[in-house]
Amino acid sequence: MTIAPCKKEKRHEADHYSWIKRRIKTEQIEKYLDNGKCFIDSIGIERSLAENTHPDPRRVRDILQKSLAVETLTLDETACLLHVEDPELLAEMQRVAAEVKVKVYDNRIVTFAPLYLSNFCVNDCLYCSFRRSNDQARRRILTNEEIRREIEVLAGVIGHKRLIVVYGEHPRSDIDYMVSTLQTIADVKVKTRKGWGQIRRCNVNAAPLSIEELRLLKDAGIGTFQVFQETYHRPTYEKVHPADTIKGDYLWRLYCMHRAMEAGVDDVGIGVLFGLYDWKFEVMALLCHAIELEDKFGIGPHTISFPRLEPAGNTPFVENPEHRVNDEAFKKLVTVLRLAVPYTGMILTARENARLRREVLPLGCTQTDASTKIDIGGYAERIDENQPDERQQFILGDTRSLDDVVRELAEAGYITSFCTAGYRCGRTGQKIMKLLRSGKEGQYCKLNAIITFREWLDDFGSEQTIAVGENVIEREIEQVKERLPGVYEQFLGYYEKTKAGNRDLYF
Numbered sequence: 483m484t485i486a487p488c489k490k491e492k493r494h495e496a497d498h499y500s501w502i503k504r505r506i507k508t509e510q511i512e513k514y515l516d517n518g519k520c521f522i523d524s525i526g527i528e529r530s531l532a533e534n535t536h537p538d539p540r541r542v543r544d545i546l547q548k549s550l551a552v553e554t555l556t557l558d559e560t561a562c563l564l565h566v567e568d569p570e571l572l573a574e575m576q577r578v579a580a581e582v583k584v585k586v587y588d589n590r591i592v593t594f595a596p597l598y599l600s601n602f603c604v605n606d607c608l609y610c611s612f613r614r615s616n617d618q619a620r621r622r623i624l625t626n627e628e629i630r631r632e633i634e635v636l637a638g639v640i641g642h643k644r645l646i647v648v649y650g651e652h653p654r655s656d657i658d659y660m661v662s663t664l665q666t667i668a669d670v671k672v673k674t675r676k677g678w679g680q681i682r683r684c685n686v687n688a689a690p691l692s693i694e695e696l697r698l699l700k701d702a703g704i705g706t707f708q709v710f711q712e713t714y715h716r717p718t719y720e721k722v723h724p725a726d727t728i729k730g731d732y733l734w735r736l737y738c739m740h741r742a743m744e745a746g747v748d749d750v751g752i753g754v755l756f757g758l759y760d761w762k763f764e765v766m767a768l769l770c771h772a773i774e775l776e777d778k779f780g781i782g783p784h785t786i787s788f789p790r791l792e793p794a795g796n797t798p799f800v801e802n803p804e805h806r807v808n809d810e811a812f813k814k815l816v817t818v819l820r821l822a823v824p825y826t827g828m829i830l831t832a833r834e835n836a837r838l839r840r841e842v843l844p845l846g847c848t849q850t851d852a853s854t855k856i857d858i859g860g861y862a863e864r865i866d867e868n869q870p871d872e873r874q875q876f877i878l879g880d881t882r883s884l885d886d887v888v889r890e891l892a893e894a895g896y897i898t899s900f901c902t903a904g905y906r907c908g909r910t911g912q913k914i915m916k917l918l919r920s921g922k923e924g925q926y927c928k929l930n931a932i933i934t935f936r937e938w939l940d941d942f943g944s945e946q947t948i949a950v951g952e953n954v955i956e957r958e959i960e961q962v963k964e965r966l967p968g969v970y971e972q973f974l975g976y977y978e979k980t981k982a983g984n985r986d987l988y989f
């Protein structure tokens with residue numbers, strides 16, 4: 483027997499649908515179109531791919547020089563790199579990609595954790611276990627008190643300083659919820675071994691927002707606003723995102739970074755969910771997006787993400803995707819992205835297993851996550867346990883702790899940076915683009931990386947990690963003495979104060 487909904491339930495349902503209907507603001511798409519056309523020219527991309535199938539090694543080497551000069555590549559140049567098959571030339575591309583990364587970002591790797599606050603979602607993306615039609619998903623939205631408990635673990639036990647806060651699209655996690663939860667996160671301060679811990683930068687991964695909502699996020703003090711287009715290939719996009727959902731609107735999503743820029747959110751992160759369509763097409767389209775943002779706003783993407791489709795609970799679509807990207811293709815696409823958009827940050831996630839992360843990170847990645855939990859409430863409630871499949875958005879490949887990842891990075895010669903100074907000192911948007919292209923951003927970052935790494939080792943590092951980490955710090959301090967003599971004394975002052983328990987000192 484079905485029970486007829488009561489009046490209150492009916493009103494609730496009506497509110498829900500009216501919220502969905504009001505989401506897309508057509509005028510906030512149309513104003514950015516060029517003569518009614520969007521910036522993804524699929525025919526142009528296909529043509530460029532078809533015309534560059536036999537790369538001449540001399541041309542490839544010229545293109546590599548352009549990447550080394552930190553210049554964005556053209557579509558044809560990128561298509562040429564995408565078609566390189568010769569193993570020696572590929573190895574050369576990988577070496578140059580690594581060199582570009584060091585030139586722009588030095589030997590630093592930034593770490594972060596994703597924090598999922600809710601898995602209520604009105605959309606129905608075929609590949610995601612949070613989709614509305616998945617009746618096996620256990621829906622949950624965190625309260626302020628539950629969020630505080632998550633942060634106590636993230637900032638007080640693991641030692642993260644940066645989060646990517648992730649929201650489903652739903653009236654319950656609307657802009658008011660976002661703003662209030664970001665405030666809650668910022669307010670938590672936790673006593674640690676020698677000082678105190680706090681989340682100092684919140685990036686946000688959410689559904690596309692309107693200009694007015696993005697202004698509110700800007701005022702809330704977010705770092706990067708991240709939205710992945712998932713696939714730039716429109717027929718595929720329409721196949722995997724049902725037309726009767728908000729996410730079904732390709733252009734509303736495609737232009738969300740234009741709206742962000744207009745709202746003053748000038749650190750934006752773009753990405754593709756690799757495996758939905760041909761990976762070469764998607765790399766070219768990511769480049770088109772970067773070029774469009776550079777052309778229209780003078781600011782390219784702060785980060786590019788390249789998640790691959792992973793298995794997800796009760797989600798048959800991901801069992802055998804037609805365009806699955808194998809490991810070799812994945813390494814190549816990361817290499818080419820690094821070379822094509824040399825100034826951008828590149829995010830490698832714990833979707834990938836530890837072995838592959840070791841191989842892919844040196845190809846030019848700048849950020850990675852660790853101690854990752856992607857079930858709602860997972861940090862506080864299941865910190866030492868495996869996450870049950872039916873609670874996660876998808877299945878992770880690498881669940882190692884931050885301490886393990888930091889130690890491994892230090893052994894490989896990287897310094898883990900917990901620096902969050904950039905956006906707090908106004909080094910965002912055009913300013914950071916200039917600093918990155920000229921290699922100057924590295925100077926501030928080197929100093930801040932050492933100070934924040936010292937903080938983290940003293941507050942959270944295991945004995946083993948401290949031992950390896952201190953070798954890295956010693957070497958880095960020598961480099962500061964040699965390369966930045968003008969700030970060396972002041973830097974040493976900050977470093978000693980940090981060792982004594984002062985926190986959050988930065989350049």
Ligand code: SAM
Pocket residue numbers: 609610611648649650651687688689690709710712754755789790791792793794800833875876
């Ligand atoms: N709901 C928002 C949206 O769709 O933009 C935000 C977050 S969603 C939880 C974050 C990202 O996870 C998506 O943009 C998508 O790229 C990725 N994702 C979803 N399902 C996935 C899967 N099965 N494997 C790997 N990544 C997945």
Ligand code: SF4
Pocket residue numbers: 603604605606607610611612613614649650651689729
């Ligand atoms: Fe919802 Fe995002 Fe998952 Fe799509 S990917 S179902 S929008 S949470």
